[in-house]
Every structure is written in C-alpha cells, then in structure tokens.
Amino acid sequence: MDHVAQFNREVRAFEAVARRATSSGGAPLVPSCPGWSVADLVIHLGAVHRHVHAVVRDRLPGLPDPGDLAVLGLPADIGDWPHPDRAPNTGPVPPAVLDWFAEGASLLGARFAADAVTQVFEVMAPARRSWTQAPPGTGERYLFRQTDGPGTWAVCFDGDDVRLTGGSAGAVELAGTASDLLLHLWRRLPADRLDVRGDRALLDRYFTLVPPV
Template sequence: MEIAEFIDALDRDGRLLADAAEQAGPDAQVPTCPDWRVRDLLAHIGMVHRWATRNVSERLTEFAPPRTGQEPGDADLTPWFRDGHRALVKALTEADPQVPYFTLLPAPSPLAFWARRQAHETAIHRVDAESALGKDLSPVGPALAADGLDELLAGFHSQDRSQVRTEEPRTLRLRATDAEVVWTVRLSDGVPRAEADDAGDADCELSGSVEELYLTLWNRLPLAGLRATGDPALAELWRERSAL
C-alpha cells in the first residue's frame, strides 16, 4: 500500500471510531478489551495519535515517551479525540517523506512507517469502539488487512519482545481463503520467524478471509471463527502469548 492509502484508511477509521464511541458513551464496556471502558479506549488512542503527530511534526530522532494523562473529562473526550485525529491526518499529509526521524520498525521511510502504524492502530481500535456499541463491524479492506498481517508477523513478532515461543520447533500456517495471502510462522524458543509462503509441513493451519485472519491474530475476533486443522494448541498459544 502507498502512504496516501494508509492516510485515507486512518482518516476513515478514526471517524468511524469517534462516531461509535460517541454513540456508545464513555462508560460502555469494550468487549474486545475487557479491562477498558470507552473512556479508556479514547484516552489511549487519543494519546497515541498525539504522540505520532509529535514525532512527525517535530521530526524527533530519538524515542520520546507518549504524554499520558492529558485527556479531558467525559463530556469533552470524543471532541478531544477528534481534534487529535484530525491533527495526525494533517501532519502525515503535509510531512516530507525524505526527512529522517524516529521509527519503531524498519520501513521505506519514517513517514511510511508512521502512516502505516497509525492506520493499523486506528483500524484495530475502531473495531474496539464498534464492539462497545454492539453494532456490526465496519469492513477492513483486503489490502489493509493483508498489510496488517505483514506488519504483525514480519514486524512486531520478529522482535525479541515477542512471547510466542515453544520449547520444541513447531510451525503455524495462516492461509487466506479470499486472497493470495499465506504465512508460515516457525516457532521455537527463540524469536518467531515468519515468511510469506507455504513451504514445508505445518503443525497447525488456520484459514479464513484475510480480514478474519487480521482481526483474529490481533485478538479482536474469536479463534473459533477460523477453520483450524492440525494441533489446536498452537492456535491457543497465539491467543495466550501474542499480546503486544
């Protein structure tokens, strides 16, 4: 996906998130994040958006922690989120793609990293807001879902902090039924190794639409929604240890 496409996705999902949160109300429970109410969700994503805006606008070259505790009271929380979301979309739209600054994962450019990361951050939390409202989830486009699997598997879970590990080598395969998307995740007592192929045998295979895989691997949909073959313990391992 191109940077402009990520920004468009961020813009769309941020608006949907705000609309759902406003309708649900700040005290509504978020089923996909059982410890959160909608106020916690808005405080979190509003903080993250402002943190991303600061990195892009100020061109920070070293990690600067997000500024927490700045959210207003319940009555002003959704407008506060909308303001931060609009500021992030504007900052990304106007940013110079050639300027270097801090990122968390390798990317073609810092701007490409932040546009991609915030598009997925917002898409996942939009699902949280809609789950709090109890409405049908707005769709995730197949291109964004496929890219999100790449970011999750080849990005975040290729880092030392990933806890998805096994005592003995095991292989988990993920196969989209509506797109040419297949991932093989080789697990061991070290960092998981994910490759976009279906080479070799797998101990467990999970299949579903690319959107279902994306949301399930981000623990927003139940594993039962995917078709599983082989050892179900590997799927449960992901559920238990993949939180970031």
C-alpha cells in the first residue's frame, strides 16, 4: 500500500465531509465519538497532524510538549474557535478552522512523502539493484527537486553504489511534489506528469539502474 497516497485520500475525504456537515451553521454530533461534535473531531485530528509533523520534521523521540502551542501553527485570532474543554462544540465553525486542518494535513503528507523519497535512495534503490543484478552505474547523475517543500536529492550511480551527493545539479532534473516524485520512483506515475529538464535518455536509464520489483 502507498501509505502517503492513502493518507492524502483519507484526509481529503474527511475534510470534504466536515465542510458539508458544518455548512449549515452548526457542528453536528459524531455518533462514533460520544461527547464530540464534528468541530471537536476536526480540532483533535488537526492537532494530531501538527504534532506528528513536528516529530518527523525534528526527529523527536516522542510527542512535543502539549503546552507548546507554537507547534500547532494557530492563527493569531482564535477567539471564536471551538475549545476542546467545552466539548461538544455544536455552534458555528469558522472556515479558518477547516483551512487550518487542511494545511496541517498537507504539511504532514508532504513530510511523510519527502522522508520516503530519501528512504528510496538510501534503502530501496540499493536493495532493488542487488535483487535484480542491475548493471553498474557509470557516473549517472540525477536531481530530484520537491516543489511543495525544500527537498532536493542529487543522486549519483557509481559502480554498485547509489549515493546522495548533496549537490544541486544533475544531467537530468525532475521536479514535482514530494508525493509525485515518490510515485514516479515507484513507477506509479509517468515522467511526463513531472517537470523534466535535461537528458531524457538518461531519465529512461534510471529504471535500468533501479529495476522495478
């Protein structure tokens, strides 16, 4: 299963349902969460996403301090937001609450995907080469650039080695969201869905050097 894609599908579906449920001016109760309304569930899940994002981003050994409100990325004015201590909150839900939820989910999805791109080059590409007896590299250099975050991966194939070089150039460059880059590296998204610059013949050689399994 592509966990990042599944996460993105689930949060988009949840957001759509939450927006519909609160569009009439109130927040209905959630039968499967006794004592909670849709607003309370949105706040809870949004906070979970922000905390997990901080754990992954900062390589924390556990969850951040619950008192560290900066982790939540809240706007300056939350006076009319549902308050967790007053659940169930069944009153009107400001649109900014759902926008905040969507932003936090997007940040987390992009961070899971970016980490997974690194894992492809550090773990899976060498493994796939070993499993399939792929040909040795001859100095092929690729640059993968994330468009929805700061990620950049310069990859060089040298003999049996796959190296992240830390550079900023390659004979071919692929740019896209972290999720799209990851899908391409697993051969689930064609290169023409990305911004490709440079030697396309070298691009075609990538899956000879890292064969699908």
